[in-house]
Amino acid sequence: MSHTAGFQTDGATPPAQAFRDAMSRLIAPVALVTTSGPAGRHGLTVSALCSASAEPPSVLVCLNRDNRSHAAFVENGVVGISLLAPGDEALAMRFASSRITQEEKFSDNDWRESEGNPPVLVRAAAWLTGRVGAFYPAGSHDILLCHVQRIGLHAQDVAGLAWFGRDFHALPIPAEPVPA
């Protein structure tokens, strides 16, 4: 019996919808990615984010070039990343909206921001700020290589927030701390 119900290709490029359906089964983080500077303050929700290197600390973020905020990341050249915890699902949906202004996105909640350091959510499970070292074009998106300069960790152990099956999922606080 075959377990594969979906689309199989024989060398041809699979349809975009088949790809989206496959990626809906990829367990992903939920983060707010922000920037500030001459092009103004912008932010959006992302799940296409991963650790790239610990030495030096760097992360990869994939941003759609059609996003309103894309040009601001290019011009400002700095990035803030707030890893969200359960309870911030509504905030994630607000930052994923293209119908509200950037000012409305940042209208409440506690943000930590200073000259050259984009806003990060104070209550985030962890936050990072840094500069964008490179933009690598990848189809509809740009892959941003972000060099991390500052890190903040929530004072308590926090639960995780995952994006899977086009929905949010709360992950429990680990019973035993994972060794660093």
Ligand SMILES: Cc1cc2nc3c(=O)[nH]c(=O)nc-3n(C[C@H](O)[C@H](O)[C@H](O)COP(=O)(O)O)c2cc1C
């Ligand atoms: C859970 C979730 C994850 C998302 N991940 C990404 C992502 O990784 N990259 C991206 O460009 N957009 C992603 N989006 C879509 C953006 O958040 C959305 O297009 C947003 O409106 C862009 O904001 P802007 O138009 O103000 O730039 C995601 C949306 C949701 C709900």
